[in-house]
Amino acid sequence: MMQPAPKNAAEQKALIYCRVSHVKQRTQGHGLDSQEHRCRLYAEQQGYEVEAVFPDDRSGGGDFMKRPGMVALLNYLETHPQHDYVVIFDDLKRFARDTIFHFMLRHRLAEYNASVECLNFKFEDTPEGEFVETVFAAQGQLERKQNQRQTIQKMRARLENGYWVFSAPIGYRYEKTAGQGKLLVRDEPLASIVKEGLKGFGSGRFQTQAEVKRFFESYAAFPRDKYGEVRNQRVTEILTRSVYAGYVQSTKWNISLRKGHHEPLIDYETFTAIQYRLQEKAKVPTRRDLNEDFPLRGFILCGDCERPLTANWSKSKTGDRHAYYLCYNKDCVSHRKSIRRDKLEGDFVDVLHALQPTEHHGRVIRTVFKSMWDYQLHRSAQLADSIKAEITKLDGQIDTLVNRIVEATSASVTAAYEKRIAAMESRKTELSEKAARTGQPTRPYEELFQLALDFLSNPWNLWSSGNLKDRRMVLKLTFSERLAYHRELGFSNPKTSLPFRVLEEICMDRSKMAHRGGFEPPTPRFVVWCSIQLSYRCGPVDCPEDCDRERG
Numbered sequence: 001m002m003q004p005a006p007k008n009a010a011e012q013k014a015l016i017y018c019r020v021s022h023v024k025q026r027t028q029g030h031g032l033d034s035q036e037h038r039c040r041l042y043a044e045q046q047g048y049e050v051e052a053v054f055p056d057d058r059s060g061g062g063d064f065m066k067r068p069g070m071v072a073l074l075n076y077l078e079t080h081p082q083h084d085y086v087v088i089f090d091d092l093k094r095f096a097r098d099t100i101f102h103f104m105l106r107h108r109l110a111e112y113n114a115s116v117e118c119l120n121f122k123f124e125d126t127p128e129g130e131f132v133e134t135v136f137a138a139q140g141q142l143e144r145k146q147n148q149r150q151t152i153q154k155m156r157a158r159l160e161n162g163y164w165v166f167s168a169p170i171g172y173r174y175e176k177t178a179g180q181g182k183l184l185v186r187d188e189p190l191a192s193i194v195k196e197g198l199k200g201f202g203s204g205r206f207q208t209q210a211e212v213k214r215f216f217e218s219y220a221a222f223p224r225d226k227y228g229e230v231r232n233q234r235v236t237e238i239l240t241r242s243v244y245a246g247y248v249q250s251t252k253w254n255i256s257l258r259k260g261h262h263e264p265l266i267d268y269e270t271f272t273a274i275q276y277r278l279q280e281k282a283k284v285p286t287r288r289d290l291n292e293d294f295p296l297r298g299f300i301l302c303g304d305c306e307r308p309l310t311a312n313w314s315k316s317k318t319g320d321r322h323a324y325y326l327c328y329n330k331d332c333v334s335h336r337k338s339i340r341r342d343k344l345e346g347d348f349v350d351v352l353h354a355l356q357p358t359e360h361h362g363r364v365i366r367t368v369f370k371s372m373w374d375y376q377l378h379r380s381a382q383l384a385d386s387i388k389a390e391i392t393k394l395d396g397q398i399d400t401l402v403n404r405i406v407e408a409t410s411a412s413v414t415a416a417y418e419k420r421i422a423a424m425e426s427r428k429t430e431l432s433e434k435a436a437r438t439g440q441p442t443r444p445y446e447e448l449f450q451l452a453l454d455f456l457s458n459p460w461n462l463w464s465s466g467n468l469k470d471r472r473m474v475l476k477l478t479f480s481e482r483l484a485y486h487r488e489l490g491f492s493n494p495k496t497s498l499p500f501r502v503l504e505e506i507c508m509d510r511s512k513m514a515h516r517g518g519f520e521p522p523t524p525r526f527v528v529w530c531s532i533q534l535s536y537r538c539g540p541v542d543c544p545e546d547c548d549r550e551r552g
Helices: 023-027 031-044 068-079 100-111 127-160 190-203 209-217 232-240 268-279 341-354 358-405 411-437 446-456 461-462 468-478 500-507
Strands: 014-018 051-058 086-089 117-118 172-177 181-186 247-250 257-261 300-302 308-315 321-326 483-486 525-527 537-539
Touching: 014 031, 014 068, 031 051, 031 086, 031 257, 051 068, 068 100, 100 117, 127 257, 181 300, 190 232, 190 268, 209 232, 209 321, 232 268, 257 537, 321 341, 341 461, 341 483, 358 411, 411 461, 446 461, 461 468
Parallel strands: 014 051, 014 086, 086 117, 300 483
Antiparallel strands: 172 181, 247 257, 308 321, 525 537
């Protein structure tokens, strides 16, 4: 619908506003270009001089102040008060698809002495014109809300069927699949990065969210905000999203947790462990100043005051640089008394070497491992049966609570029942995944045994890699607490972790077991028993190892 040109059309300046509802319509379509072309053609026919074009690629939900292009247009009018512009729209629906915001926008434009012209609607300042304009604005609002309702209904139905419908989380992307539509698939290398971060926090490798954040920041491929940073909020979102465990849910739409169709990055048990760790008390984050130069910084205590040693580089008069560990406690007798890094770390390596068992003890360890493996296989079968029994019990409890909800008349009681059901459903999900994995080993015995034996037989091999992460892992896995070091006496009574203590008991034969006759005086011959029969010994102290006496 073409409108007659004003009397001063030759001097009239115009602004064009174009809008599409989504950024994809701008990047993959020609909606903005076609609108601008039609508006320019209209301005040329009316004799207007187009001064600027303001495009938008978002709807704003009816609120024009949520559209960057519209905000820019209003700012332009405010900074150019010397002109009375004509604002041209392609269609009335591009103006504002909300009755209230429609007239608010009309009022704002009138404040800047800007008139509005539309290619398919004629604005008239008459009661009849205002009525027609109101009807068209209300129609646009109705269509917008109907489309919104239909979109939400489709999204809810798809989510209820186990399909993620929101923006793809970091580590995933959408891909069209036959018979399933758009489905989340792994987006490498981000998927592997996120997976390692999640598993690291769930296992305790990363003690705090700050450590997970620094892990993500170590990869240039990990997405950052406009300031080039990985925000704490993003890390929290990754750690708390069940979608990474292969499940979907929506508290906003009251859709409970359910199995998704996409490939999970972690199992649900790991996800549950992460949520449990998030609820624990805050821990002190790993120091930022840990580096390859001083891998023992913060782990080694001063032997005099038991405060953590710090470390630094010192330059001599000749210009040579030397590395030292030292105590900064002013009340300590060893305050600022340096310990050469080579001396301290050399003594530490001696401690690691001392943990290496002999070849004979290695055979004993292999026997113990195989015995434990067979025992765990038997226990796994029993555990699988107990898990299935617990799932059956939970099903019965859930059915009971559902019946109580039907009979309940109080909203608070109903809410309490629903909360308990949600907790039971979560527990049932965890048990179902656990039952699917229980009974059969995830890896062959030889592979798992070799990994454990390689470390337990010689933790120094991992330490000698020189990688800071590997060395920090050795400290966590080998020792149960930090080590105290004295400048003159060296390390004092290092306390190893449980696996090494058990091996020490086996290898050093420190375990004292009851003789065959109970706690009566020992007979000339007795047997030392462990979880398996390790060795036979003859009673007399002076008996040689190759004694021919009857054993056992």
